[in-house]
Amino acid sequence: MSAMNDRSGSTIDLRRVAINPDYWYPLARSKDLKPGKTIGACFGGEPIVLGRTSSGVLFALEDRCAHRQVPLHMGVIEGESLRCAYHGWCYDTTGKITRVPYLPKGSLPPRRTVRSYPCKEAYGLIFVFPGDPKKAEKVSLPDIPEWSSPEYFTMYFSRTVRCHYTFLHENLMDMNHQFLHRRLMGNVQPVMLSFEQGEGYIEARYKFRHDREQPHVGSRFLVLGARQATKARSERDFELMVVRTQYPYQVLTVYPAQVETTAVKLWAVYVPTDREQRVNRSFGLLMVRKPPIPGLIYLAWPIMRYFTERVFRQDKAIVEAEQRAYDQQGADLNQEVFPLLLKLRQLLAEKGVAPEHQLAQAPLSNGCV
Ligand code: FES
Ligand SMILES: [Fe+2]
Structure with a gap:
């Protein structure tokens, strides 16, 4: 179902929509x-x-x-x-x-x-x-308060991913893909609680419970800091994950059960490098709340890094496979059924630059691939 309508009602192919250059x-x-x-x-x-x-x-x-x-x-x-x-x-x-x-x-x-x-x-x-x-x-720079907070440690990611940037927005927003990560995450069952949208953003709230039998040690370490550091309590007995596309950026926040403090925040952006925008350089900042025991973060850090690298490797492989399928078929034949994703696609199409509005093309061989 490649057909998506823009505001004027005409159909657009999201994978041909260029990212809006009027951002940082x-x-x-x-x-x-x-x-x-x-x-x-x-x-x-x-x-x-x-x-x-x-x-x-x-x-x-x-x-x-x-x-x-x-x-x-x-x-x-x-x-x-x-x-x-x-x-x-x-x-x-x-x-x-x-x-x-x-x-x-x-x-x-x-x-x-x-x-x-x-x-x-x-x-x-x-x-x-x-x-x-x-x-x-x-136009403001993104706001990432945890980055400068002494309560958090930051891990950097930077990778070339060979797909249109919109595949990555869809990947992170759609938590129904935890099946892909089943070996790492155990039997996680995310359930969307609600989503909201407004000018330039869409935000979804998910709850999920870890399979207590077989959680991956990396995923437990990631939420260690917030789990023990806060006094705030709530009725919540599930972990809460909030995923927000704040065009053109994306933020994922995890709050552990019964806790209102951010345990993990991932800020990400996918910067197209080539003219056709089928390759992007993804930048990620993963901010992890420090555990209360001094020094534990240094022990846990390599495990967290290994775990997040493996999750990201699986995501990279699958979105690159999506791009190859698109290239083979020459069109976006997605049959998206998740209402949140349909709204996200609409946002990305509206904020981006539709093919007919793209400026004269840069020369082909300019070294940007
Ligand atoms: S190409 Fe001659 S100075 Fe740059
Ligand atoms: Fe993923």
Whole structure:
């Protein structure tokens, strides 16, 4: 049932809807970009060079030299300038050409600049605003309060996943897929309690009970901190999981039974890299509440990491299989039956950029795959 209607009633194929560029997207981890270095990244087929000058100023530019279009990330940082690897043209952090080294003194460099992108750092990530730069100031970065709280430890994930970003939104929102994780999670039976939606978001609340006979030790460790640290009590005797797509981000929060404190929060975003947006770089921050026994977190950490990596590996394999099926058939033949998912698909279609509104296509071989 590929047919989905947009607001005007015409049908759209969700897997051809481009992500909305007028948001902040992480393209790299801060720790991977030291002063004096560059990184080549991509957003939806646009090559972007991230750089940090010698004094530490962060910048993001179109990753093509204005001279002969070779990638600027192959160049070098000299002081506060980026110098192309080929003929050594110099750029400032706004993309302006400041010097063509082999022209006689006093001659003006070409006026053409390379595009510069608004960029910021937060949560240990480098965020770029790939859309209309005039909108950047009005659009907030995501709000992730647990990240800076001393009560939580943060684990980073960053993976290339070869599927359209919408498959990942659907995967996380649809807890009915726990069958996929049965070897890791035991016989978990999630039940959706309710969902709500509003401008730019949809949020579902699930309850679930672990199979007490065979829980995976990793899943128990994940909720250890909140289980023992709180005094708040409620009537609830089941674990509560809230999954929210706050376009274009996604947040999953787990509250253990009888506890109102966040045990685990996963913040995730899936950043398309190629022009057709069939490949994305997924960034995840998993914030785990520290257990009350000092030092226990360091013992538990490798187990938690191993467990979450394995869960994610299963999700990655299945969504990549979905993308391959789509590619073989050339259309989205999903027969979605879960009302929550139908609403989520509608949200993703409305917030994204429909094929007819996508701008002139970037060239094919631009290194972004
Ligand atoms: S291609 Fe960059 S300086 Fe010539
Ligand atoms: Fe999953």
